Amino acid sequence: MEESEKIGLYMRTVLENYENLRGASPKELNKPFWDLVVISASDEEQEKWYNQQLQLKYQLGDLPLGVPIICKADPPGPRIGSGGGTIVLLHHLYQIYKEDLYKWKILLIHAGGYSKRLPSHSCSGKIFSPLPIKLVRGGPFQMLDLKLAIFLPFLELMGPGVFITASDDIEVFNMDNLQQFQGLKSGFVALAHPSNLYIGSTHGVYVIKEECDKTEEQLVEVSTCLEVLQKPSIDLMYKHGAVKRIGGKDMVYSDSAYWFCAQTARKLANLYEEVSPIREELCVYGDFLTLLGTKTQANNQQKMEMESSLRGRLRECLTGINLSILKLNKSKFYHLGTSQEYIEGLRHNKELKLELGVSEMAFCKVFGGEGSGYKKGLILNSIIHCDSCIHHSSIIEYSTLTTKIDVGENTILSNVSLDEKVEIPSGFLFHTVPVRESNETEVKYVTVAFHIKDDIKGIQDLDHIKYGGVSLKNVATTLFTAAQGQVMPASLWFARIFPAAPTMEKSFLVTIQIVKNIVETKEIQLTESSEVYYSMADLISIKDSDAILEYRKLLAQQTTGQSID
Numbered sequence: 227m228e229e230s231e232k233i234g235l236y237m238r239t240v241l242e243n244y245e246n247l248r249g250a251s252p253k254e255l256n257k258p259f260w261d262l263v264v265i266s267a268s269d270e271e272q273e274k275w276y277n278q279q280l281q282l283k284y285q286l287g288d289l290p291l292g293v294p295i296i297c298k299a300d301p302p303g304p305r306i307g308s309g310g311g312t313i314v315l316l317h318h319l320y321q322i323y324k325e326d327l328y329k330w331k332i333l334l335i336h337a338g339g340y341s342k343r344l345p346s347h348s349c350s351g352k353i354f355s356p357l358p359i360k361l362v363r364g365g366p367f368q369m370l371d372l373k374l375a376i377f378l379p380f381l382e383l384m385g386p387g388v389f390i391t392a393s394d395d396i397e398v399f400n401m402d403n404l405q406q407f408q409g410l411k412s413g414f415v416a417l418a419h420p421s422n423l424y425i426g427s428t429h430g431v432y433v434i435k436e437e438c439d440k441t442e443e444q445l446v447e448v449s450t451c452l453e454v455l456q457k458p459s460i461d462l463m464y465k466h467g468a469v470k471r472i473g474g475k476d477m478v479y480s481d482s483a484y485w486f487c488a489q490t491a492r493k494l495a496n497l498y499e500e501v502s503p504i505r506e507e508l509c510v511y512g513d514f515l516t517l518l519g520t521k522t523q524a525n526n527q528q529k530m531e532m533e534s535s536l537r538g539r540l541r542e543c544l545t546g547i548n549l550s551i552l553k554l555n556k557s558k559f560y561h562l563g564t565s566q567e568y569i570e571g572l573r574h575n576k577e578l579k580l581e582l583g584v585s586e587m588a589f590c591k592v593f594g595g596e597g598s599g600y601k602k603g604l605i606l607n608s609i610i611h612c613d614s615c616i617h618h619s620s621i622i623e624y625s626t627l628t629t630k631i632d633v634g635e636n637t638i639l640s641n642v643s644l645d646e647k648v649e650i651p652s653g654f655l656f657h658t659v660p661v662r663e664s665n666e667t668e669v670k671y672v673t674v675a676f677h678i679k680d681d682i683k684g685i686q687d688l689d690h691i692k693y694g695g696v697s698l699k700n701v702a703t704t705l706f707t708a709a710q711g712q713v714m715p716a717s718l719w720f721a722r723i724f725p726a727a728p729t730m731e732k733s734f735l736v737t738i739q740i741v742k743n744i745v746e747t748k749e750i751q752l753t754e755s756s757e758v759y760y761s762m763a764d765l766i767s768i769k770d771s772d773a774i775l776e777y778r779k780l781l782a783q784q785t786t787g788q789s790i791d
Contacts, residue, residue, distance in 0.1 A: 229400075229556060230580040236400040237376070238583055241359065244375030248364035249287035258381045260389075261330035263295040263374065264319070265353060266311050268338035272351065273299040275771050276337070279354050282775055286365030286782055290374070300338060301503070308336040309508025309540075312390070316491055317498035327495075328488040329386050335373055336510065337393040342683040342719050343564040344394075345676060345762050346623070346640035346657040349769050352563070353393040356606045356623050358572060360585040365782055366607045367588065369393060377483065379404065383552075385411035386488040390510055396571070397482050398581040399557035401446050410448065413548035414518055416484035419559045420477045423460050423469070429559075430481035430511050431455045432551050433468045433519070447553040453519035454481070454549075456512045479551065481511060482559050490547055497543050506536050517541050518549035565655050565678040569636055572604055573619045589785045593628050603633060607781055617652070624781060626730075636678055641777070643730035648738065651745050653677055654694070656737065658730050659765045660773035669770050670726040671733035672760045675741050682718045682762070691716050693723065694744040722759040723752065 243257070252259035267273040276297040283289050298318060300311050312334065319327050337353035347355040352369060359367040373391055380389070382404055397417065418432050435450040455468060463469050468478050498504075508514075516522070523545055560578055562568050571578055578584065587605045594612045603616035606623040613630040616622065620637040627644050634652030641658045650656070658673040676682055677694045691698050698721065723740065727733035743751040752759065760768075782788070 227577065227580065230558075230577040233398050233400045233556060233558065233581045234583060237398050237581055240379060241361065241375055241583070243378060244371070245361045245363045247290040248361070248371075250290065251292040252290050253292055258378065259290055259293055260333045260374070260381075261293070262319075262323075262327075262332045263293060264315060264332060264334045265295065265297045265370075266308070266315060266334070266336050266338050267297055267299040267351075268340070269302070270299045271767075272338070273297045276351060276353070278771055278775060279350065282778060283365070283368075283370070285779075286786075286788075288364040288366075288368075288371060303503065304505050305507045306504045307507035307513075308338075308392075308510040309513045310504040310506065311336065311338065312388075312510055312514075313494050313498050313501075313504065313508075316388070316495035317502075320495045328492055331381055331384050331386060332388045332491075333374070333377065334388050334390050335370070335393055336390070340766055341394070341563070342762075344562075344568055344655075345674060345682060346565075346638055346655055348762060348766060349657075349659055349774065351393075355394075355562075356588075357582075358584045358586070358588045358604055358606055359582065360588040365589070365786060365788075372396065380417075380485070383407055383410045383415070384485055387485050388491050389483065389485040391483040394561065394563040395482065396560040396562065396578070396582065397557065398560075398578070399554045401554065401556075404446065407446065407448055407552070410550055410552070412487045413490065413550065414484055414486045414515070415550045415552055416451070416515065417482050417557075418479035418551045418553050419482060419557045420472050420555060421480040421559065423463060423476060423478060425559070426458065426463055426468070426478035426480050427460060428457060430515060431458055431463060431468050432479045432481065433466050433521070434470075434479060434551055434553075435520075436467075443555055445554075445556050447555065449551045449553055451519045451549040451551045452521040454515045454522070456516050479553060480559060481515065484515070486547075490544075493543050497539060501536050501539055504536065508536070508540070513537065513540065514544070515549070517544045518547065565638060565676070569619060569621065569638070569678065572621060589782070591785045607778075607785060609781070609784060624778065626781070638678070641730075641774075642673070642734055644734060645731050646735075648735070650738065651741055653679070654741055656734065658733055660730075660770040660777070661726065661760070661765060661768045662770040662773075663768055668728075669773050670728060671730045672724050672726050672765060673730075673733040673737040674724050674762050674765065675737050676718065680718055685717045688716045691718065691721075693718060693721065693750065694741065696744050696748055696750055698750060718762075720761050720763050722761045722764070723750075724760050725752070726758065726760065 267276055341347040341352045355369045357367045433452045469476050560571050562571050589607045590605045591609045592612050593609050601616055602618040603620040608622050608625040610627045611630050616633040617635040619635045620633045622639045625639050625642040629645055629647050632649045636653050638655040642656055654675050654677055656675045658671055660669045660671055662669050689699055725736055727736050
């Protein structure tokens with residue numbers, strides 16, 4: 227825990243530096259910040275929705291001023307992935323900013339997708355997911371704030387270029403004496419974290435050139451990369467020499483964020499002119515970084531002849547570009563992309579709590595006086611009754627609970643409103659979404675619920691798909707049929723299980739009854755109060771964005787005491 231405490235001290239300084247920029251101009255304060263922030267989106271609807279959420283953050287005083295933050299959707303058509311999206315984005319940005327683009331330090335956050343494995347963040351987007359970080363300045367902290375903050379120390383190492391990061395992970399680190407690494411102005415520079423072999427098998431792993439023995443381990447080191455392995459087996463890691471003995475354990479250096487210089491950004495932007503339209507899915511990790519490294523590039527010509535035209539041209543574009551590895555020897559990498567990871571990271575991981583300064587309650591209001599009950603869970607951006615009993619492992623976010631409730635373990639309540647007492651089963655995620663069909667004038671509410679171990683994303687055989695551990699086989703023929711008679715994929719994401727109700731409160735009560743039936747009888751019993759049922763996929767399309775924002779504004783006003791125009 228000593229290492230986590232030291233990381234926590236460094237990260238506290240990083241977050242405090244960012245806090246001073248919220249609602250202020252970095253330029254006027256003469257503080258380093260990104261010249262441009264770009265957030266990718268899956269489609270135009272998500273792009274529009276991201277911009278609406280950004281506007282609310284500006285109203286709350288959450289974001290630095292005078293710095294452009296652009297949301298941009300992938301082009302319509304086949305999925306092009308984060309790699310294809312990066313090429314398209316760079317070309318698009320050049321059309322707007324011309325040569326100025328290559329003079330700036332740009333943060334590019336890949337935030338497309340719909341968080342299918344953590345559906346409480348599907349509608350808002352992972353980049354706008356709440357985090358239990360309590361700062362004095364600005365409104366509720368979200369993943370976007372963290373991304374804007376934690377990479378600021380690397381600005382002094384970067385020249386003009388593009389810093390790439392995902393939207394559902396957290397990097398924490400302890401660093402010092404960065405001035406010695408001022409030569410990292412060209413090519414690619416990748417952050418690397420000491421990780422166990424299991425983590426290595428699920429991420430990218432750097433094969434690093436052997437360095438001379440050192441008498442003292444440094445917090446930060448720069449090494450030459452020989453090659454990059456993408457989700458390698460443990461045997462392959464040993465075979466390629468990726469495994470190092472660190473602290474008496476076999477470890478590897480795994481990937482996270484990285485940056486590349488302006489010259490490389492120009493080459494990728496120009497590449498679009500040659501390969502557009504992009505029809506293949508590329509990854510900024512699996513298809514970009516794996517083309518780099520001194521050992522890999524020695525064999526590039528032969529590989530180019532065997533690849534598709536797009537990947538061959540990408541390899542040719544990146545040939546000759548150096549990849550330096552910035553080894554953050556005292557660092558950690560956390561992924562919060564699933565319900566279980568979200569609970570594990572924010573509730574069970576004591577190290578992350580120290581490293582990130584996780585607060586038990588952030589931007590909350592306790593309703594009903596002091597009370598005699600107890601609150602042990604994580605409460606984010608919510609109003610909660612003082613006598614509520616919440617298990618330590620559970621999370622309440624964006625919710626209004628004006629009556630005493632009992633919440634079991636490993637439970638997530640998101641966007642939920644309750645005004646009557648109810649016992650909530652353990653192990654489920656509940657999330658309420660306001661919806662409005664195109665032909666309707668009134669908003670309705672649908673509460674979805676999934677067990678945190680449900681495979682929501684996976685497409686399965688109808689005979690094997692389960693919800694809350696119970697087979698859907700007997701009701702599957704109606705669950706996956708669209709209004710036009712089209713049969714949808716057999717996935718919980720497309721399962722029409724959840725009815726609508728006129729209020730948030732009634733919507734929750736209807737859905738929790740379905741869940742209680744599953745827990746008590748091991749059977750799916752859909753309520754008869756509605757003729758129309760919705761899936762999580764439906765809610766993405768028909769969510770009422772204005773209603774979501776109004777609810778968030780109301781919560782922010784009540785929990786922070788500030789007036790929002």
